[in-house]
Amino acid sequence: MKRKVTKAIFPVAGLGTRFLPATKSIPKEIMTLVDRPLIQYAIDEARAAGIKEFIFVTSRGKSALEDYFDHANELEAHLRRNGREDLLAILKTTNMDSGAIAYIRQHKALGLGHAVWCARRLVGNEPFAVLLPDDVIAGDKPCLQQMVEVYAETGGNVVAAMEVPHSKTSAYGILDVKEDLGALVSVRGMVEKPAVDAAPSNLAVIGRYILTPAIMRNLDRIKAGSGGEIQLTDAIAEEIVRSDNVYGFRFRGQRFDCGSKAGFLQATVAFALARPDLRDEFSQFLAEMTAVRRAAE
Numbered sequence: 001m002k003r004k005v006t007k008a009i010f011p012v013a014g015l016g017t018r019f020l021p022a023t024k025s026i027p028k029e030i031m032t033l034v035d036r037p038l039i040q041y042a043i044d045e046a047r048a049a050g051i052k053e054f055i056f057v058t059s060r061g062k063s064a065l066e067d068y069f070d071h072a073n074e075l076e077a078h079l080r081r082n083g084r085e086d087l088l089a090i091l092k093t094t095n096m097d098s099g100a101i102a103y104i105r106q107h108k109a110l111g112l113g114h115a116v117w118c119a120r121r122l123v124g125n126e127p128f129a130v131l132l133p134d135d136v137i138a139g140d141k142p143c144l145q146q147m148v149e150v151y152a153e154t155g156g157n158v159v160a161a162m163e164v165p166h167s168k169t170s171a172y173g174i175l176d177v178k179e180d181l182g183a184l185v186s187v188r189g190m191v192e193k194p195a196v197d198a199a200p201s202n203l204a205v206i207g208r209y210i211l212t213p214a215i216m217r218n219l220d221r222i223k224a225g226s227g228g229e230i231q232l233t234d235a236i237a238e239e240i241v242r243s244d245n246v247y248g249f250r251f252r253g254q255r256f257d258c259g260s261k262a263g264f265l266q267a268t269v270a271f272a273l274a275r276p277d278l279r280d281e282f283s284q285f286l287a288e289m290t291a292v293r294r295a296a297e
């Protein structure tokens, strides 16, 4: 019988060099879209998908992230005294149950595959989800929930996939499609950051995965690959050869690459415009900015 997916790994041990100097002291995952840190979006998505255990793979300098999930007793008492039930309700969404959250250190940034492998003892012999918080996905049904449903049907490894322009394929893990079944594709291979003319398709893997325990066993053996890093892609590609049990899934939703500056700004605009309390003022500002720019051109 297929086991339910109740554990999720959040690899957050990367150096975040694209956001220097901010990431010199602020973990990328704490940077905010409007008023919520990136990590909160990922946690909410995981919760909606039925995840009960949250495993963070962290590194030196990420203590702000750990503090974020603590109860802020003094602040809560202050808000209670002042009758600010509205703000208390917002704070409540950041609290995690005792024992639901675990932190594991990746001592050196050896790659995403290595970060996931660091959580192997906490995951044990169970299927698990992996969420990269810098991919933020907006949509009616949370992306991971869609994937859990696909996993319940297939029992195989499921990776979130989306079409990207051919010129951008060298920035992603790319699927070699065996059979296109619509939202679902079966794959015969997967390659990390291929040269543009060597990309087997333009179907890119983005930061949501549901993986079987076999992937951890593959990671036990994987050596450094593309970019000198231990790649999760290589462990998944090995599983395609070994068990033919890997699916790409075209999720429904809009993905923002918040690991890049342009993507982060686009997400900020999109999320601000989706907020009833900000929409009018912000869209007026954007219209004025656009008019000023047009006039200057």
Ligand code: UTP
Pocket (backbone or CB within 6 Å): 011, 012, 013, 014, 015, 016, 017, 018, 019, 028, 057, 106, 108, 109, 110, 111, 112, 114, 115, 132, 133, 134, 259
């Ligand atoms: P990125 O490729 O975006 O790297 O990692 P990064 O270090 O976060 O950012 P840049 O490229 O230097 O700006 C994708 C995800 O994998 C995690 C990151 O934290 C991010 O969530 N990661 C990457 C690790 O946890 N450990 C690693 O060794 C590498």
